Amino acid sequence: MNPSDNDDVDDKAPLWIYVNKIEKIVGGGSWRFECKFCNTTYVGSYTRVVTHLIQEGVKGIKGCLKVTPQQRDNMKKLVNDCKERIKRAAPTPVPLPSASRKASASSLDYDMSYKFPDTDEAGSKKRKGMDSALGKAFNNQAREQCDGEIFRMFCTSGLSFNVARNPHYRNSFVRASQIPGYVPPGYNALRTTLLQKERKNLEVHLQPLKDSWKHKGVSICSDGWSDLLDEPELEAIVFDGEDDNE
Structure with missing residues:
Protein backbone atom coordinates (compact mmCIF):
# COMPACT_ATOMS: atom_id res chain seq x y z
CA MET A 1 0.00 0.00 0.00
CA ASN A 2 1.52 3.27 -1.10
CA PRO A 3 1.09 6.43 0.99
CA SER A 4 -1.13 9.14 -0.37
CA ASP A 5 0.53 12.05 -2.13
CA ASN A 6 -1.74 14.37 -0.18
CA ASP A 7 -0.31 13.46 3.23
CA ASP A 8 1.20 16.35 5.15
CA VAL A 9 4.98 16.19 5.23
CA ASP A 10 7.00 17.23 8.26
CA ASP A 11 10.25 18.63 6.89
CA LYS A 12 12.12 17.53 10.01
CA ALA A 13 10.83 13.94 9.80
CA PRO A 14 9.30 13.43 6.33
CA LEU A 15 9.34 9.64 6.30
CA TRP A 16 6.68 9.42 9.00
CA ILE A 17 4.11 9.57 6.19
CA TYR A 18 5.15 6.09 5.08
CA VAL A 19 4.14 4.46 8.39
CA ASN A 20 1.03 4.39 10.57
CA LYS A 21 1.60 5.66 14.10
CA ILE A 22 -0.25 3.27 16.42
CA GLU A 23 0.74 4.21 19.96
CA LYS A 24 3.07 6.74 21.61
CA ILE A 25 5.59 5.09 23.91
CA VAL A 26 5.76 6.79 27.32
CA GLY A 27 9.07 8.35 28.32
CA GLY A 28 10.65 9.27 25.01
CA GLY A 29 10.13 10.00 21.33
CA SER A 30 9.41 6.44 20.27
CA TRP A 31 6.21 5.12 18.72
CA ARG A 32 4.68 1.77 17.95
CA PHE A 33 4.29 2.04 14.19
CA GLU A 34 3.23 -0.07 11.23
CA CYS A 35 5.00 0.12 7.88
CA LYS A 36 2.57 0.90 5.06
CA PHE A 37 4.55 -1.29 2.66
CA CYS A 38 5.15 -4.54 4.56
CA ASN A 39 2.46 -4.06 7.26
CA THR A 40 4.99 -5.04 9.94
CA THR A 41 4.79 -3.42 13.38
CA TYR A 42 7.88 -2.01 15.08
CA VAL A 43 8.73 0.17 18.07
CA GLY A 44 11.20 3.00 17.76
CA SER A 45 11.88 6.62 16.96
CA TYR A 46 12.08 8.35 13.59
CA THR A 47 15.67 7.20 13.06
CA ARG A 48 14.47 3.58 13.01
CA VAL A 49 11.82 4.51 10.46
CA VAL A 50 14.58 5.89 8.24
CA THR A 51 16.63 2.73 8.60
CA HIS A 52 13.66 0.49 7.87
CA LEU A 53 12.59 2.33 4.72
CA ILE A 54 15.81 3.53 3.08
CA GLN A 55 18.33 1.42 5.04
CA GLU A 56 20.34 4.40 6.26
CA GLY A 57 21.19 5.48 9.79
CA VAL A 58 21.10 3.41 12.98
CA LYS A 59 21.01 -0.37 13.06
CA GLY A 60 18.70 -2.64 15.01
CA ILE A 61 15.76 -2.83 12.63
CA LYS A 62 15.23 -4.87 9.48
CA GLY A 63 15.04 -3.09 6.15
CA CYS A 64 11.71 -3.19 4.36
CA LEU A 65 11.74 -5.78 1.56
CA LYS A 66 8.57 -4.41 -0.01
CA VAL A 67 10.11 -1.03 -0.92
CA THR A 68 11.29 -0.98 -4.53
CA PRO A 69 14.57 0.70 -5.57
CA GLN A 70 12.56 3.44 -7.30
CA GLN A 71 10.49 4.09 -4.18
CA ARG A 72 13.64 4.18 -2.07
CA ASP A 73 15.19 6.73 -4.41
CA ASN A 74 12.02 8.86 -4.18
CA MET A 75 12.21 8.73 -0.38
CA LYS A 76 15.83 9.81 -0.41
CA LYS A 77 14.94 12.69 -2.71
CA LEU A 78 12.15 13.69 -0.34
CA VAL A 79 14.55 13.68 2.62
CA ASN A 80 17.10 15.80 0.72
CA ASP A 81 14.41 18.26 -0.43
CA CYS A 82 13.22 18.70 3.15
CA LYS A 83 16.77 19.33 4.33
CA GLU A 84 17.15 22.01 1.66
CA ARG A 85 13.88 23.68 2.69
CA ILE A 86 15.01 23.75 6.32
CA LYS A 87 18.35 25.20 5.27
CA ARG A 88 16.72 27.93 3.16
CA ALA A 89 14.27 28.77 5.96
CA ALA A 90 17.03 29.14 8.55
CA PRO A 91 17.59 32.70 9.78
CA THR A 92 20.48 34.58 8.22
CA PRO A 93 23.32 35.13 10.71
CA VAL A 94 23.77 38.77 11.69
CA PRO A 95 27.37 39.85 12.41
CA LEU A 96 28.22 40.82 15.95
CA PRO A 97 28.96 44.49 16.64
CA SER A 98 32.61 45.46 16.90
CA ALA A 99 34.30 48.69 17.84
CA SER A 100 37.13 47.82 15.43
CA ARG A 101 34.82 47.97 12.39
CA LYS A 102 34.55 51.12 10.36
CA ALA A 103 31.14 52.72 10.22
CA SER A 104 31.06 52.44 6.43
CA ALA A 105 32.15 48.80 6.36
CA SER A 106 29.67 46.29 5.04
CA SER A 107 28.46 43.58 7.39
CA LEU A 108 29.41 41.06 4.74
CA ASP A 109 33.07 42.02 5.19
CA PRO A 185 26.48 21.56 29.01
CA GLY A 186 23.72 21.10 26.46
CA TYR A 187 19.94 20.85 26.75
CA ASN A 188 19.79 17.17 27.68
CA ALA A 189 22.56 17.40 30.29
CA LEU A 190 20.86 20.36 31.97
CA ARG A 191 17.44 18.69 32.20
CA THR A 192 18.66 15.25 33.27
CA THR A 193 22.12 14.66 34.73
CA LEU A 194 22.80 18.10 36.20
CA LEU A 195 19.24 18.53 37.48
CA GLN A 196 19.34 15.19 39.29
CA LYS A 197 22.80 15.90 40.68
CA GLU A 198 21.74 19.28 42.08
CA ARG A 199 18.57 17.81 43.57
CA LYS A 200 20.56 15.16 45.42
CA ASN A 201 22.99 17.84 46.59
CA LEU A 202 20.16 19.95 48.02
CA GLU A 203 18.58 16.94 49.70
CA VAL A 204 21.87 16.17 51.46
CA HIS A 205 22.14 19.73 52.77
CA LEU A 206 18.47 19.84 53.82
CA GLN A 207 18.55 16.52 55.65
CA PRO A 208 19.90 17.96 58.96
CA LEU A 209 17.04 20.48 58.92
CA LYS A 210 14.47 17.75 58.25
CA ASP A 211 15.91 15.65 61.07
CA SER A 212 15.34 18.53 63.47
CA TRP A 213 11.59 18.48 62.73
CA LYS A 214 11.18 15.37 64.89
CA HIS A 215 12.34 17.31 67.95
CA LYS A 216 11.45 20.94 67.25
CA GLY A 217 8.30 20.47 65.12
CA VAL A 218 7.33 22.11 61.85
CA SER A 219 4.39 24.26 60.74
CA ILE A 220 2.99 24.22 57.21
CA CYS A 221 0.81 27.26 56.54
CA SER A 222 -1.40 28.02 53.57
CA ASP A 223 -3.83 30.73 52.55
CA GLY A 224 -6.25 27.95 51.67
CA TRP A 225 -7.47 26.39 48.44
CA SER A 226 -10.55 24.84 46.98
CA ASP A 227 -10.80 21.71 44.82
CA LEU A 228 -13.48 19.74 43.02
CA LEU A 229 -14.68 18.25 46.33
CA ASP A 230 -15.23 21.69 47.90
CA GLU A 231 -13.22 20.78 50.96
CA PRO A 232 -12.81 23.53 53.60
CA GLU A 233 -9.81 25.78 53.38
CA LEU A 234 -6.65 24.67 55.09
CA GLU A 235 -5.44 27.45 57.37
CA ALA A 236 -2.66 25.67 59.24
CA ILE A 237 -1.38 22.18 59.85
CA VAL A 238 0.88 21.88 62.87
CA PHE A 239 3.11 18.90 63.52
CA ASP A 240 4.53 19.03 67.05
CA GLY A 241 6.72 15.98 66.61
CA GLU A 242 5.55 14.39 69.86
CA ASP A 243 4.26 10.86 70.18
CA ASP A 244 0.80 11.55 71.63
CA ASN A 245 -2.77 10.91 70.60
CA GLU A 246 -3.96 14.51 70.57
Whole structure:
Protein backbone atom coordinates (compact mmCIF):
# COMPACT_ATOMS: atom_id res chain seq x y z
CA MET A 1 0.00 0.00 0.00
CA ASN A 2 1.52 3.27 -1.10
CA PRO A 3 1.09 6.43 0.99
CA SER A 4 -1.13 9.14 -0.37
CA ASP A 5 0.53 12.05 -2.13
CA ASN A 6 -1.74 14.37 -0.18
CA ASP A 7 -0.31 13.46 3.23
CA ASP A 8 1.20 16.35 5.15
CA VAL A 9 4.98 16.19 5.23
CA ASP A 10 7.00 17.23 8.26
CA ASP A 11 10.25 18.63 6.89
CA LYS A 12 12.12 17.53 10.01
CA ALA A 13 10.83 13.94 9.80
CA PRO A 14 9.30 13.43 6.33
CA LEU A 15 9.34 9.64 6.30
CA TRP A 16 6.68 9.42 9.00
CA ILE A 17 4.11 9.57 6.19
CA TYR A 18 5.15 6.09 5.08
CA VAL A 19 4.14 4.46 8.39
CA ASN A 20 1.03 4.39 10.57
CA LYS A 21 1.60 5.66 14.10
CA ILE A 22 -0.25 3.27 16.42
CA GLU A 23 0.74 4.21 19.96
CA LYS A 24 3.07 6.74 21.61
CA ILE A 25 5.59 5.09 23.91
CA VAL A 26 5.76 6.79 27.32
CA GLY A 27 9.07 8.35 28.32
CA GLY A 28 10.65 9.27 25.01
CA GLY A 29 10.13 10.00 21.33
CA SER A 30 9.41 6.44 20.27
CA TRP A 31 6.21 5.12 18.72
CA ARG A 32 4.68 1.77 17.95
CA PHE A 33 4.29 2.04 14.19
CA GLU A 34 3.23 -0.07 11.23
CA CYS A 35 5.00 0.12 7.88
CA LYS A 36 2.57 0.90 5.06
CA PHE A 37 4.55 -1.29 2.66
CA CYS A 38 5.15 -4.54 4.56
CA ASN A 39 2.46 -4.06 7.26
CA THR A 40 4.99 -5.04 9.94
CA THR A 41 4.79 -3.42 13.38
CA TYR A 42 7.88 -2.01 15.08
CA VAL A 43 8.73 0.17 18.07
CA GLY A 44 11.20 3.00 17.76
CA SER A 45 11.88 6.62 16.96
CA TYR A 46 12.08 8.35 13.59
CA THR A 47 15.67 7.20 13.06
CA ARG A 48 14.47 3.58 13.01
CA VAL A 49 11.82 4.51 10.46
CA VAL A 50 14.58 5.89 8.24
CA THR A 51 16.63 2.73 8.60
CA HIS A 52 13.66 0.49 7.87
CA LEU A 53 12.59 2.33 4.72
CA ILE A 54 15.81 3.53 3.08
CA GLN A 55 18.33 1.42 5.04
CA GLU A 56 20.34 4.40 6.26
CA GLY A 57 21.19 5.48 9.79
CA VAL A 58 21.10 3.41 12.98
CA LYS A 59 21.01 -0.37 13.06
CA GLY A 60 18.70 -2.64 15.01
CA ILE A 61 15.76 -2.83 12.63
CA LYS A 62 15.23 -4.87 9.48
CA GLY A 63 15.04 -3.09 6.15
CA CYS A 64 11.71 -3.19 4.36
CA LEU A 65 11.74 -5.78 1.56
CA LYS A 66 8.57 -4.41 -0.01
CA VAL A 67 10.11 -1.03 -0.92
CA THR A 68 11.29 -0.98 -4.53
CA PRO A 69 14.57 0.70 -5.57
CA GLN A 70 12.56 3.44 -7.30
CA GLN A 71 10.49 4.09 -4.18
CA ARG A 72 13.64 4.18 -2.07
CA ASP A 73 15.19 6.73 -4.41
CA ASN A 74 12.02 8.86 -4.18
CA MET A 75 12.21 8.73 -0.38
CA LYS A 76 15.83 9.81 -0.41
CA LYS A 77 14.94 12.69 -2.71
CA LEU A 78 12.15 13.69 -0.34
CA VAL A 79 14.55 13.68 2.62
CA ASN A 80 17.10 15.80 0.72
CA ASP A 81 14.41 18.26 -0.43
CA CYS A 82 13.22 18.70 3.15
CA LYS A 83 16.77 19.33 4.33
CA GLU A 84 17.15 22.01 1.66
CA ARG A 85 13.88 23.68 2.69
CA ILE A 86 15.01 23.75 6.32
CA LYS A 87 18.35 25.20 5.27
CA ARG A 88 16.72 27.93 3.16
CA ALA A 89 14.27 28.77 5.96
CA ALA A 90 17.03 29.14 8.55
CA PRO A 91 17.59 32.70 9.78
CA THR A 92 20.48 34.58 8.22
CA PRO A 93 23.32 35.13 10.71
CA VAL A 94 23.77 38.77 11.69
CA PRO A 95 27.37 39.85 12.41
CA LEU A 96 28.22 40.82 15.95
CA PRO A 97 28.96 44.49 16.64
CA SER A 98 32.61 45.46 16.90
CA ALA A 99 34.30 48.69 17.84
CA SER A 100 37.13 47.82 15.43
CA ARG A 101 34.82 47.97 12.39
CA LYS A 102 34.55 51.12 10.36
CA ALA A 103 31.14 52.72 10.22
CA SER A 104 31.06 52.44 6.43
CA ALA A 105 32.15 48.80 6.36
CA SER A 106 29.67 46.29 5.04
CA SER A 107 28.46 43.58 7.39
CA LEU A 108 29.41 41.06 4.74
CA ASP A 109 33.07 42.02 5.19
CA TYR A 110 32.96 41.21 8.88
CA ASP A 111 34.03 37.86 10.24
CA MET A 112 30.88 36.48 11.92
CA SER A 113 32.54 33.44 13.44
CA TYR A 114 35.14 33.03 16.13
CA LYS A 115 37.32 29.97 15.86
CA PHE A 116 38.75 28.65 19.10
CA PRO A 117 42.53 28.26 18.77
CA ASP A 118 44.13 24.90 19.28
CA THR A 119 45.10 24.51 22.95
CA ASP A 120 48.61 23.25 22.20
CA GLU A 121 49.25 25.98 19.67
CA ALA A 122 47.81 28.61 21.95
CA GLY A 123 50.00 27.45 24.84
CA SER A 124 53.22 27.54 22.80
CA LYS A 125 52.58 31.03 21.44
CA LYS A 126 51.00 32.54 24.53
CA ARG A 127 54.03 34.36 25.90
CA LYS A 128 55.35 35.98 22.76
CA GLY A 129 51.94 36.37 21.10
CA MET A 130 50.07 38.10 23.88
CA ASP A 131 52.92 40.52 24.55
CA SER A 132 52.81 41.82 21.00
CA ALA A 133 50.47 44.46 19.68
CA LEU A 134 48.87 41.90 17.36
CA GLY A 135 48.26 39.55 20.26
CA LYS A 136 46.60 42.26 22.29
CA ALA A 137 44.45 43.27 19.33
CA PHE A 138 43.34 39.67 18.82
CA ASN A 139 42.55 39.36 22.51
CA ASN A 140 40.43 42.51 22.41
CA GLN A 141 38.56 41.29 19.34
CA ALA A 142 37.92 37.92 20.98
CA ARG A 143 36.53 39.69 24.05
CA GLU A 144 34.18 41.73 21.85
CA GLN A 145 32.99 38.58 20.12
CA CYS A 146 32.36 36.83 23.45
CA ASP A 147 30.54 39.86 24.89
CA GLY A 148 28.34 40.00 21.79
CA GLU A 149 27.45 36.31 22.02
CA ILE A 150 26.52 36.64 25.70
CA PHE A 151 24.36 39.69 24.98
CA ARG A 152 22.54 37.83 22.21
CA MET A 153 21.98 34.87 24.50
CA PHE A 154 20.13 37.20 26.86
CA CYS A 155 18.07 38.79 24.09
CA THR A 156 17.14 35.68 22.10
CA SER A 157 16.20 33.73 25.26
CA GLY A 158 14.20 36.56 26.82
CA LEU A 159 16.45 36.57 29.89
CA SER A 160 16.31 39.47 32.30
CA PHE A 161 19.49 41.54 32.50
CA ASN A 162 19.25 41.00 36.27
CA VAL A 163 20.62 37.50 35.61
CA ALA A 164 24.01 39.19 35.21
CA ARG A 165 23.82 40.11 38.92
CA ASN A 166 23.54 36.44 39.86
CA PRO A 167 26.89 35.41 41.39
CA HIS A 168 26.71 32.06 39.61
CA TYR A 169 26.63 33.91 36.28
CA ARG A 170 30.06 35.41 36.79
CA ASN A 171 31.48 32.39 38.60
CA SER A 172 30.54 30.06 35.75
CA PHE A 173 32.42 32.17 33.19
CA VAL A 174 35.45 32.57 35.46
CA ARG A 175 35.63 28.81 35.95
CA ALA A 176 35.13 28.14 32.23
CA SER A 177 37.96 30.52 31.30
CA GLN A 178 40.36 28.40 33.37
CA ILE A 179 39.51 25.15 31.55
CA PRO A 180 41.01 24.94 28.03
CA GLY A 181 38.53 23.67 25.46
CA TYR A 182 35.59 23.70 27.88
CA VAL A 183 32.16 23.40 26.25
CA PRO A 184 29.07 24.29 28.35
CA PRO A 185 26.48 21.56 29.01
CA GLY A 186 23.72 21.10 26.46
CA TYR A 187 19.94 20.85 26.75
CA ASN A 188 19.79 17.17 27.68
CA ALA A 189 22.56 17.40 30.29
CA LEU A 190 20.86 20.36 31.97
CA ARG A 191 17.44 18.69 32.20
CA THR A 192 18.66 15.25 33.27
CA THR A 193 22.12 14.66 34.73
CA LEU A 194 22.80 18.10 36.20
CA LEU A 195 19.24 18.53 37.48
CA GLN A 196 19.34 15.19 39.29
CA LYS A 197 22.80 15.90 40.68
CA GLU A 198 21.74 19.28 42.08
CA ARG A 199 18.57 17.81 43.57
CA LYS A 200 20.56 15.16 45.42
CA ASN A 201 22.99 17.84 46.59
CA LEU A 202 20.16 19.95 48.02
CA GLU A 203 18.58 16.94 49.70
CA VAL A 204 21.87 16.17 51.46
CA HIS A 205 22.14 19.73 52.77
CA LEU A 206 18.47 19.84 53.82
CA GLN A 207 18.55 16.52 55.65
CA PRO A 208 19.90 17.96 58.96
CA LEU A 209 17.04 20.48 58.92
CA LYS A 210 14.47 17.75 58.25
CA ASP A 211 15.91 15.65 61.07
CA SER A 212 15.34 18.53 63.47
CA TRP A 213 11.59 18.48 62.73
CA LYS A 214 11.18 15.37 64.89
CA HIS A 215 12.34 17.31 67.95
CA LYS A 216 11.45 20.94 67.25
CA GLY A 217 8.30 20.47 65.12
CA VAL A 218 7.33 22.11 61.85
CA SER A 219 4.39 24.26 60.74
CA ILE A 220 2.99 24.22 57.21
CA CYS A 221 0.81 27.26 56.54
CA SER A 222 -1.40 28.02 53.57
CA ASP A 223 -3.83 30.73 52.55
CA GLY A 224 -6.25 27.95 51.67
CA TRP A 225 -7.47 26.39 48.44
CA SER A 226 -10.55 24.84 46.98
CA ASP A 227 -10.80 21.71 44.82
CA LEU A 228 -13.48 19.74 43.02
CA LEU A 229 -14.68 18.25 46.33
CA ASP A 230 -15.23 21.69 47.90
CA GLU A 231 -13.22 20.78 50.96
CA PRO A 232 -12.81 23.53 53.60
CA GLU A 233 -9.81 25.78 53.38
CA LEU A 234 -6.65 24.67 55.09
CA GLU A 235 -5.44 27.45 57.37
CA ALA A 236 -2.66 25.67 59.24
CA ILE A 237 -1.38 22.18 59.85
CA VAL A 238 0.88 21.88 62.87
CA PHE A 239 3.11 18.90 63.52
CA ASP A 240 4.53 19.03 67.05
CA GLY A 241 6.72 15.98 66.61
CA GLU A 242 5.55 14.39 69.86
CA ASP A 243 4.26 10.86 70.18
CA ASP A 244 0.80 11.55 71.63
CA ASN A 245 -2.77 10.91 70.60
CA GLU A 246 -3.96 14.51 70.57
